[in-house]
Amino acid sequence: MFVVSARKRRVQKIAKVAGESTLLLFASFVAIVVFFIFFFVARDAVPYFQIRGFSEFFTSSEWYPADEPAQFGALAIIYGSAMVTLGSALIAIPMGITAAICLSDVLPFSVRQYAKPVIEMLAAIPSVAFGFFALVIFAPLLQNFGGPILMWAWWILAAPFLLLAVIITADLLTTSIADPGKRKLANMLIASLLGILALVLLFLVGRHLSAIQILTGTNALNVSIILSFMALPTIVSVSEDALQAVGRELREGSYALGATRAETIVKTILPAATSGILAAVILGIMRALGETMVVWMASGNSSHIPDPWFNYLESVRTLTATIAGDMGEADQVTGSARFHVLFAMGLLLLVISFISNLVSERIVVRQRKILSGQ
Amino acid sequence: MNLGTRKLLDRSFTALGIGSIVIMAMTLLIVLVPIVTNGLGALVFKGTIEHRKMLAAEFNRGDRAELERQTALADSSRKPVYAMMAAFEQELTGMDEPRRQQYQQQYAQVRSAIQTLLGPIPGDPLPALTRSQYGQTRWEKAEERLHEVLYEKKWDYSNPDAPAKEYSVSRAAGFEGTSLVKLFPYVEKNIDRMLMPEWTLYWGFITDSSVDAHIFGGIWPEIQGTLFLAIGAMLFAFPLGVVAAIYFTEYAREGFFTSVLRSANSTLAGVPSIVFGLFGLAFFINTLKVSESKSVLAGSLTLAIMILPTIIRAAEEAILSVPKTYKEASLSLGSTKWNTIVTVILPAALPGIITGGVISLGRAAGETAPIIFTAAVSVGSAIGLADVFSSPTPALSWNIYNLASEHEAASEIRHVQYGMVLSLVTIVLLLNLSAIVLRARISQKLKG
Numbered sequence: 001m002f003v004v005s006a007r008k009r010r011v012q013k014i015a016k017v018a019g020e021s022t023l024l025l026f027a028s029f030v031a032i033v034v035f036f037i038f039f040f041v042a043r044d045a046v047p048y049f050q051i052r053g054f055s056e057f058f059t060s061s062e063w064y065p066a067d068e069p070a071q072f073g074a075l076a077i078i079y080g081s082a083m084v085t086l087g088s089a090l091i092a093i094p095m096g097i098t099a100a101i102c103l104s105d106v107l108p109f110s111v112r113q114y115a116k117p118v119i120e121m122l123a124a125i126p127s128v129a130f131g132f133f134a135l136v137i138f139a140p141l142l143q144n145f146g147g148p149i150l151m152w153a154w155w156i157l158a159a160p161f162l163l164l165a166v167i168i169t170a171d172l173l174t175t176s177i178a179d180p181g182k183r184k185l186a187n188m189l190i191a192s193l194l195g196i197l198a199l200v201l202l203f204l205v206g207r208h209l210s211a212i213q214i215l216t217g218t219n220a221l222n223v224s225i226i227l228s229f230m231a232l233p234t235i236v237s238v239s240e241d242a243l244q245a246v247g248r249e250l251r252e253g254s255y256a257l258g259a260t261r262a263e264t265i266v267k268t269i270l271p272a273a274t275s276g277i278l279a280a281v282i283l284g285i286m287r288a289l290g291e292t293m294v295v296w297m298a299s300g301n302s303s304h305i306p307d308p309w310f311n312y313l314e315s316v317r318t319l320t321a322t323i324a325g326d327m328g329e330a331d332q333v334t335g336s337a338r339f340h341v342l343f344a345m346g347l348l349l350l351v352i353s354f355i356s357n358l359v360s361e362r363i364v365v366r367q368r369k370i371l372s373g374q
Numbered sequence: 375m376n377l378g379t380r381k382l383l384d385r386s387f388t389a390l391g392i393g394s395i396v397i398m399a400m401t402l403l404i405v406l407v408p409i410v411t412n413g414l415g416a417l418v419f420k421g422t423i424e425h426r427k428m429l430a431a432e433f434n435r436g437d438r439a440e441l442e443r444q445t446a447l448a449d450s451s452r453k454p455v456y457a458m459m460a461a462f463e464q465e466l467t468g469m470d471e472p473r474r475q476q477y478q479q480q481y482a483q484v485r486s487a488i489q490t491l492l493g494p495i496p497g498d499p500l501p502a503l504t505r506s507q508y509g510q511t512r513w514e515k516a517e518e519r520l521h522e523v524l525y526e527k528k529w530d531y532s533n534p535d536a537p538a539k540e541y542s543v544s545r546a547a548g549f550e551g552t553s554l555v556k557l558f559p560y561v562e563k564n565i566d567r568m569l570m571p572e573w574t575l576y577w578g579f580i581t582d583s584s585v586d587a588h589i590f591g592g593i594w595p596e597i598q599g600t601l602f603l604a605i606g607a608m609l610f611a612f613p614l615g616v617v618a619a620i621y622f623t624e625y626a627r628e629g630f631f632t633s634v635l636r637s638a639n640s641t642l643a644g645v646p647s648i649v650f651g652l653f654g655l656a657f658f659i660n661t662l663k664v665s666e667s668k669s670v671l672a673g674s675l676t677l678a679i680m681i682l683p684t685i686i687r688a689a690e691e692a693i694l695s696v697p698k699t700y701k702e703a704s705l706s707l708g709s710t711k712w713n714t715i716v717t718v719i720l721p722a723a724l725p726g727i728i729t730g731g732v733i734s735l736g737r738a739a740g741e742t743a744p745i746i747f748t749a750a751v752s753v754g755s756a757i758g759l760a761d762v763f764s765s766p767t768p769a770l771s772w773n774i775y776n777l778a779s780e781h782e783a784a785s786e787i788r789h790v791q792y793g794m795v796l797s798l799v800t801i802v803l804l805l806n807l808s809a810i811v812l813r814a815r816i817s818q819k820l821k822g
Contacts, residue, residue, distance in 0.1 A: 019712060020625055026614060027621035030686065031638035033679055040656040041649060095394040102391025117810055118399045124733075124806040125405065126740025127647075128771045129795050132778055133405050136788065164386050171379040229401050236398075260380050262387035283644070290646025292743040293771075297779055320648045320743070327655075327747055346652040350645060357644040361637060 038350065045347040048072075048340035057344060063303040063317075065326060065338045072341050076303045078348075080220070080316035081289060084299065087224025087312060088231055088288040093281055095228070096235030100280075101265055103236065104243040105251075123233035127293040134226045134298035139217030146214030146313075151206045158205075162198040166191055214313050218300040221312040226298065227288040235284035242276020242364075243269060245371055275367040279360035286356050289320075290349060296321035319345045406799070413796025416789045420513035421574030423448050424493055428508050432585050433578065444570055451567040454560060455488065456496055462554040480548050484523065488561075491519040492568060504586035505783075511590065512789065513571040520565055524558055579793055583755050588777055588790050595756040597797060599670070599767030603749060604739040606674025606762065607681060612731050614678075615685030616720075619727075622686070623693045624715060643683035647743035650680045654748035668766035670757070673749020680744055681734040688730020692723040725816045729809045736805035740798060742771040752776040770798040 049057075052072055060073025099119075103112055142149065170191035177183040246269050254264040270277070300315020303322075307314070323342045423444055429435045462481065466474055489495055493509035501507055510516035525542035533539075546558040561568075582592030626632040654676030658664050664672050696719050704714040720727075742750075750772035757767050774794045778784055784791075 023617060023621040023625055026617040027626070027635055029614060030618060030642055030682060031635050033682070034638045034641050036657060037642075037645065037649065037653045037679075040661065041652055044652075044656050095397065098391045099394035099398065102388070102395055106388050106391050107395075115395050115399075118395070118402055120806060120810065121803060122398055122402050124736055124740075124802055125402075126742070126771055126798055126802055128740070128742045128774050129409065129799050130405065132774055132791065132795050133409070135778055136791070137408055160386070160389075164382075167382065168379060229398070232398060260384040262384040263380070265387070286644055286646075290644075290648070292646070292648045293775060297775060320646060323648050323652065324743060324746055327652075343652060343656070346649045350649050353644045353646055353649075354641055357641050358637070361640055 038354075041343055041346050041350055044340055044343035046340075048337055048344045051337045051340070057341070061303070061305055063322075065341065070338060072337065074319075074322075074341075074345065076305045077317050077319055077322050077345070079305050080299070080303070081318040081320070083306070083312070083316055084220050084223045084227060084295060084318060085285055085289045087220060088227035089281070089285050091225060091228035092231040092235055092284055092288070096232050096280070096284060097239055097277060099232070100236045100239035100243060100277075101270075104240045105261070105265055105269065119233045119236055122229065123237075127230065127291060128297075130226050130230060131293040131297035134222055134294055135218065138222055138226065139298055141217065142214050142219070142222055143217035146217070147210040147212045150212060151210035154206055154209050155202065158202060162202060163195075166194040166198050169194060212313070216300055216315055218298050218315060219313050220299065220306070220316045223295050223299045223316075224312065226294050227291055230291060230294070231284035231288045234287050235280045238280030238283055239273070239277045242273040242280060242367065245276060245367070246272045247371070272371065273367070275363040275370075279363045279367075282356045282360040282363075286353050290353060292320040292324050296324050301325065319349055409792060409795050409799060412789065412792035413799075416579050416793025416796070417577070418573070418575055419789070420571040421576065422509070422511055422513055422516055422569035422571050424509040424569065425511035425574060425576075427493075428511055428585075428590050429578070432504070432590065433582060435578070448568055448570055451564050452492060455492070455557060455568070458554060458557045458560070459485065459488070459495070462552060462557075465553055477549070477552070480526075480545070481554070483526070484545060484554070484557075487519065487523040491516060491523055491561075505589040508590075509569065513569070515786075516565070516569055516571070520562065523561055580797070584753075587753055587781065588773075588787055589783065593770070593773075593790070593794055593797065595754060596768045596770045596773045596794060597801075598756045599750075599769040600739050600771065600798070600801070602670050602757075602762055602767060603673050603677060603745060603769055604735050606670060607677035607738040608731065608735055610675060610678035611682045611685050611734065615682050616689050616727060618682075618686050619689030619693060620715060620720075623690050624711070624719075639683050639686055642679070643687075645680075647680065647741055648746075650676050650744040651747045653679075654744060659748060665764050668747070668749050668751065669764055670749055670762040670767050671764075673745040673766075673769075674762075676744045676748045677738045677741060680741065681738050684734045684737065685730055688733070689723070689727045692726025692730065693719060695726060696722040725812060729812045729816070732805050732809040732812070736802040736809075739805070740771060740802045742775060745769060745772060752780070770794050770801075774798065 056072055057074050058078075059075060060071065061076035061079070062071040062073040063077060064071040103115060107115065170187050173190055174183050174187045177186055250268050250272055251264060254268040255261075259267065295318045299318060299321060301317045301321055302315040303317040304314075306312075306316065323345050326338070327342055423441075426436055426441055427445070430438065430441055466477060466481065469477065485495070489498075489506075489509075491509055494501060494507060510519050521542075524545060526545050526548070528541055528543055530539040530541055544558075546555055549555045549558075576592075579592040580597065581594050583595050584593065585591035622632075622636070626635070654672055658672040658675050659667065664675070700718050700722055701714055704718040705711070709717070749766055750769050751766045752768065752773060754766070754768045757765050774791060777787060777791045777794070781787065
């Protein structure tokens, strides 16, 4: 330690404190911003509830903000958001998790090197480009060839799974037969019987699907498919991190017990990584829920609850698209319920995203603690 | 379970995973291929003489003498068309009332179809809209218009259950027995000579500003606006993000306060982009009043807040990946902590920090929702650097939406929309690719 005068030491100390507090100020900037976002969005959302109260917004699905008298029932819009988010989650979660498993445990390193940039590029494509694709290319396709597209999708997706299911069921049903010759015979009999049943099922559902006429290509199905591909990169990369965090010991232990790779993954690695994958799923869903451009351009923007409620072939309207679309007209009338209701929707989105973020963060922290054995 | 079945399950599991990745790659291709091929169509296309006329008149470009020669040639082959039309107009006046009414309506359609195909008919007053002052500038559009001259579009409502079907009826048949019937085969046969299509490389699509709401011209104002917004956002977010990352990695003590700050960071990363737009409107424009109304400044600030978490995370990772030995060596030589950070850690982490910055730049360029209420306008010319504090700008992302969904002639200018999407995707993907390459080189360097 150098010998310095008391005065100089004091100056040094002050400089250090001043420097560190400046750094701290910069670092707390993010927290300040988050607080400001909540404060300013809420500040403009509260007047809506003061003017119109709570019940209409959440219980009515009559959305006529420009009419006299105006109606602000957002139930159908909230439902539309939930619907496209659920639809995209149904597609993105299974695909994303299997792709993540594939990346972390199955593919050799050389292939992985090429697969990762593909996912990164998918994540980098601007949302408006996806929206343009959905509106200009995908929607006309769905509208003109909707039935055949659905049929082919059904055949391609369902055929391998049904085949697999047939083989496994036949195998499971015949394991109790002791004599190998008899077992083989029974196995083949049951498999061919189930196979015929599966074919009939494939054919019937396919024919039913191909007869469907899609009236408009800008519908919930279109948006769900496109959104799922936008949520996929998030799900894949976060779940891959979670899978990587599961140590080698667990994997090697499972292999040593004679498990196949699939069994190791399903019975050992996945349970250990569940919470991380859950966090990935939450983040992916939030990406779909918060997406604006795709739904604005390609969801049809009609504020009604589809009939029947699960009809993905009808147009819907979402919270994000409503904010984006209505602000242009409501902007001139700052202070009106029509302006503030959009902030109320923004606040709703903000609160949902905040809660899910906290939850996913807690989950990740817990997983890290469990895996490190604390 | 049989060993065979177990193996089968194992294999099919692998196939499932590989299938998902293949589907993702296919999606990337399915999205990118039409965008690239159609987008290039905005730059390279068969341009007609009307395109060259438009360039000469609106942008003062091209070889005047050659253009005049071609115009004369084209006009000479157009003359018979106009002569035939004049003759028919004469014939119309001589007809009896019911026949005249029947033909007049049909003839009006033909006349306007010829006008959209070839430009204003000689003798008519010059139309006010620039788009009607020229004929079809692109050959593939001209072919569509030619079809409209030759055939009348009709709808078949005979089957009430199915949607109405479209079918075409030859117009020539409608004019059977009049002098106009010769017009249709003549136009069909001589369309090449009347419009003189040539392969054209139109660089101006990138450097020109638009004429008559993107019917003609290029997209430079949008490209410039996008660059201004993205770079502006970086100017705010990059220094802030790097300093915050230094604090988190080098100074922060683990505790409640730090964990709150970290939570705030991930919360900010998860906020839906449209909410940033609302916040920008409520805070920067309505509260701080950084500008009268929308401006590049307000948009950049909003985008900066949006990309801040990404930059902080990338910078943190880059700083953490600097080997500890560097820091220890520097400290052991007697340099202070701050000195070590500035002279040793930051230079070593710089490539990684820049990678994060480049990716964020791409994100800021591609984002639409935050700038809808804060910076973007649908029509406008390129703004000067001095105007960024006060005036809004057109931007690629917003104008893609606007042209595709709200433009009055959206289906007529698909090539412009594709061109814009291609430009935006190229900017963003080039930034991302350079980040990927940069990162690969860093990881090689760190391996030694």
